[in-house]
Amino acid sequence: MLLKTCCGATNEPPASTAAGPDSLSARVDRTLADEVFAKRTDVKLAPTTGDEAFLRRATLDLVGELPTPSEITLFALDPSPDKRARLVDRLLADPRYGRNWARYWRDVIMYRRVEDRALIAARPLEQYLADQFNRNVGWDNVARDLIEAKGNVAEEGPTALLLAQGVDPNDVASETSRIFLGIQIQCAQCHDHPTDRWKREQFHEFAAFFPRVGIRQIFQNGQTRGFEIVSTDNAPLYRGAGGQGRGAREHYMPDLKNPTAQGKLMTPVFFATGQRLKTGVTDDERRGQLGDWLTARGDGWFAKALVNRLWSELVGEAFCEPVDDLGPERACSAPHTLDLLAKEFAAHGYDLKWLLRTITATAAYQRESRPRRLPDQVPFAANCAQRLRSDQVYDNLLAVVGSMSGQANVGSGGPLERLTAAPRARFGLLFGYDPSVPRNEVSGSIPQALALMNSPALAAAINGTKRELPLGKLLASTTDDEQAIVDLYLRTLAREPTDKELTVAKDYVHSVSSRAEAFEDLLWALINQTEFLLRN
């Protein structure tokens, strides 16, 4: 198969972060101040966050894990004025950066799957994306790969988006628009969009880019060996009404009054620009052309959708919420700021690392965090604390307690059961959430609390007597309780305890006769605190 990225340009990191991004970051802050803060009399901006909190925040945001105790110490001791920017550069060069964001986008795609067999492609997708992000391939090239994907779904990661929608042209069109453009065009599938200008016809013209995407079993030596995404340029013109349109040559808009009839033949037209193809053209031409039109610099949706998402992940609140519903007729809390960032992002060749550098250097990003604001309060006056994603919690736990082997066996099952049986995947079933859902709607659950309190694997790893485990090693390395408590805080919450916390913890250790037992309880308590699941 052809992947554009093999010949796509990679964006080299600039030699210095001093000039470009800094000045743009400052302009972003000024624009935000002009259009949001200047109009209100009740603005109480949170102060710039301290180094310790910045380090934890940036490390979680960019590489998905906590900083280590030595990283915390070194960062605190570093006197240089540009150490935050240099930290961001270092984190963006870390291979964990690509993996962290690959998992984010894997979740964006997989949480909307209509078929669980799409999980086959989850791992290849993650590997593909991690590689693109680490090489800093432009976001436009990634989008094109996903739209144009073909081949064995167990090997070609980009096929995941199509597979997740069972290659149904309507569903693929909906997701392509939602993910890459932030437009919920699917509301117009059955009727004209109730709140936006999109017409039903426009939805089906867009779906007409995808009727020739097919899925078929791979046969080898008379046995089936998985699935592949193919072009069905020789398929029948029409495959019947309803959800049965997969693998046809053309897309038809159903007649709502007569749902079993063939409906109306649709010409592929890109609703955002009006650019069109003729019916009868090949699958390669349809998807290839759409990839070019969708990622072109003109209309701005493509850049805005990405900027809105990344801003939301980093600053804690999107310009437009939910992150995948930009309109056009939606309330946006800072439209000029969004426009400015989107325009520059496109001008920089959709360079993701550039965008992350720019946002992390803004005052908006670097403010102290507060709980989510009430609707009538000023947006962006503080960074907003976010729930960590499942992979982040899992990796933080691993770092704190060492390994978590000995997970209960879920027994034998089909390939699907095996895919979801790995410890990380099972953890994801409990702690995962759809990253496109507004964060105030993501709530904790009883099974989560039970897992953190009682999971036998975790309980076995919280052991103060075994020297091969992190806690046992720590207790063996020092007899100074205060030092051990500080170390536990650094490892689990990536910060030093406050004086009060230190006092409570020391009193606790003295109240329990066994030192190992006391520290096991403290570690358990830190893991079971609200803060452990949050990025502040």
Next chain:
Amino acid sequence: MDLHIERRLHLATDRHGVVGRRDFLHGLSAAAVAGGSLGWTDLLSTRAADLRRQGMACILLWMPGGPSQFETLDPKPGHDNGGETKAIDTAVSGIRIADNLPKLATMMKQVALLRSLSTKEGNHQRASYLMHTSNVPLASLHHPTMGSVVTKQVRQSDCELPAFVRIGNAFANTSNGGFLGTEYDAFAVVDPSRPPENVAIGTSPERFERRLAIVGKLEQAAGKVTERERDHDKLYANAARMIRSPQMKAYDLAQESDQMRSRYGKTAFGNACLLARRLVEAGVTFVEAALPNWDTHQDNFDRHRSLCGQLDQPYAALLGDLYERGLLERTLVVWMGEFGRTPRINPRGGRDHYPKAFSAALAGAGIRGGQVVGATDASGEEVKDRPYTEKDLFQTIYKCLKVDATREYISPIGRPIKVVDGGQAIQPLLG
């Protein structure tokens, strides 16, 4: 009985389950309370609707893969399409089912057979989702599954156990809490013969309490107890309440006599059905138990004999046991898969997917047992008279469970979504 009602009153419910008695009184006319004009019976009738609802429960026996109606509830012994499966008499004269299910046949007075189900989804993934949500899957919206909708509307407030439980691990594509949120997700029990995961505290109870206390003290000392910390604390309090609850005994099958365990059969599905009964008895609202592998594209007849062998005894025991305990009046037992199988037998002795005409079985909670609703023609290819869709079935199930199917929930992008969008309750089943 009085004590029971008093306890219920004491625990008036809100959407999360429980609010104080004070909040409940608060909702009544202050003047009526102050004037003393509101008597005990008024209090009772105010809550009567809720009380009626709160007793309802549902056990869904889910048959992933799609069982053959010919080899289970709608045999056609006189026709080529019927294959080698014979029909046997049941406890209700005139109703005959496949010879693979002799024990179920004895329970026919309690069971209503629906032989005219018809949907448009012949793909496992899409059909599994359809038969759990009454909707086709959409990328833009995850509909809540049946158990989530039911527990959102009718969970029992005095039950300290999770209200929606899934037993086994064969629930691919069956959805979950969806846009209602994770708090309506199913509580998963992978192996019914063991306690659920992570409910056993790994330490002494005293140490566990000590640990919970130190979490609170440290959070206080950190000096930032906001709404979020309070929610977290509430969650932990609920989780701790659950694992300390005496009701957790419901998960322990060893509490049953050997005779009872043998009645259900000491098999995976037997244990699942017995656990389902114990949970419903303890106040759990919705239990789903799966028996997989019905996708018999080859060796249809041998495999159905074996599968029905795993199904028949536990299913019949569950119905009988619920009936004897008086629980069947308030417990709906539904048996179904995502679709039926083709009338024509393929060259490999198998049957393929067939959503056009297939069967399901319902019992309890207002279902009039001992009858067959709907019929297929002699070949089994077409539904005679009126086909019933998945939406009609959902309307029926929700009506039995006193779930308001006309209610609308709001999706994350602000779209109102009906609990069931269309269809009508199948009146003959309700009798």
